[in-house]
């Protein structure tokens with residue numbers, strides 16, 4: 248592996264060069280910590296989301312899907328605690344106008360006091376005392392920009408699930424325990440964003456809220472944290488790069504009784520990319536109180552009434568995509584030449600195979616086109632007839648394409664092709680009739 252300090256630089260440059268991730272509004276100088284997914288990145292992220300959806304919603308009888316709107320009634324965010332509590336303490340430098348989190352380790356001294364020194368311009372005594380800053384993006388609904396018209400871009404998708412909990416329960420005829428899963432955008436006006444797509448201001452979450460009877464919550468919490476770790480390992484992420492981190496009392500969010508982060512060892516350290524939270528009945532009780540609508544559950548078996556507890560699994564789609572990219576990145580020497588290879592799990596790989604006519608004559612392009620047309624009815628595949636075969640392989644190694652299918656001189660004689668494996672570099676020769684099923688066995692999600 249290359250040294251850790253420049254892996255992120257190399258990844259950012261590969262991501263741009265190959266069309267995984269671009270900076271938002273780049274031609275205007277970019278928009279801070281907002282990113283766009285290019286042709287390869289959109290496929291990778293879509294594959295992750297689809298796999299998550301399948302494992303949560305389709306593979307289980309006890310979880311339903313939902314797609315709630317980003318804009319919600321502003322009272323939702325009062326009930327959830329976000330208006331009062333989703334804040335970071337910030338200090339401003341009155342001299343250079345930069346803004347920092349009050350706990351920024353670069354600040355020497357106590358903000359607000361004469362001894363404090365600005366970490367950017369170096370002035371002393373110019374830092375204000377900390378002020379609380381809410382991380383929610385605000386906008387106005389309707390034509391009038393007044394306090395009564397304020398709405399927020401949701402900072403988590405979870406609340407859309409809580410406010411629809413009764414709708415889903417009644418329309419799906421589920422019984423507790425059951426869950427609701429949702430994938431969607433969330434927005435946070437982060438003060439210290441960074442590390443590429445790790446902490447951004449617009450991102451996507453894959454969240455599942457599992458509603459359980461109070462008293463069974465710790466059991467379900469344990470169940471879900473192990474399920475989530477298993478899912479990540481099955482995604483091909485190296486297990487030694489994954490670990491749990493249990494929240495200390497100080498780290499617990501206002502709604503949580505117990506919480507584990509799943510962390511990955513990024514080049515910039517161990518960091519959370521998914522959380523499993525025991526949110527108790529905090530959210531449903533608060534929505535009951537603020538909306539005046541009853542949200543309790545009548546257990547048909549025991550005739551007991553209770554407000555369900557919620558066990559939440561909350562993953563960032565972008566952070567999970569970043570984990571898969573970082574984890575896949577490899578550099579090695581092959582036959583005296585350096586190759587960069589993205590060892591993405593075949594089910595996640597944006598392109599499943601690339602088809603190459605060895606040369607552009609002798610019937611090879613015609614046969615290669617036929618193989619390509621067969622394949623693209625089933626998979627996202629790529630046709631490349633430009634440059635030497637070695638260069639074409641290397642381009643696909645960088646894109647993470649697990650298989651390279653080459654049509655050579657023998658192919659036109661006996662209708663066989665070679666299939667090169669991205670990771671082992673082994674080549675096998677198979678009949679063109681078998682190419683679709685050969686790939687199917689190896690790339691299924």
Ligand code: GAP
Pocket residue numbers: 402403404405435437444445446447448449450451452454519520521522559561562563564565566567
């Ligand atoms: N509903 C619970 C919740 O939102 P969180 O720990 O604040 O919990 C869950 O966020 C996940 O969402 C994180 O583990 C991360 O993957 C993703 N996430 C949160 N803030 C993010 C940001 N600014 N940029 C990218 N992903 C973020």
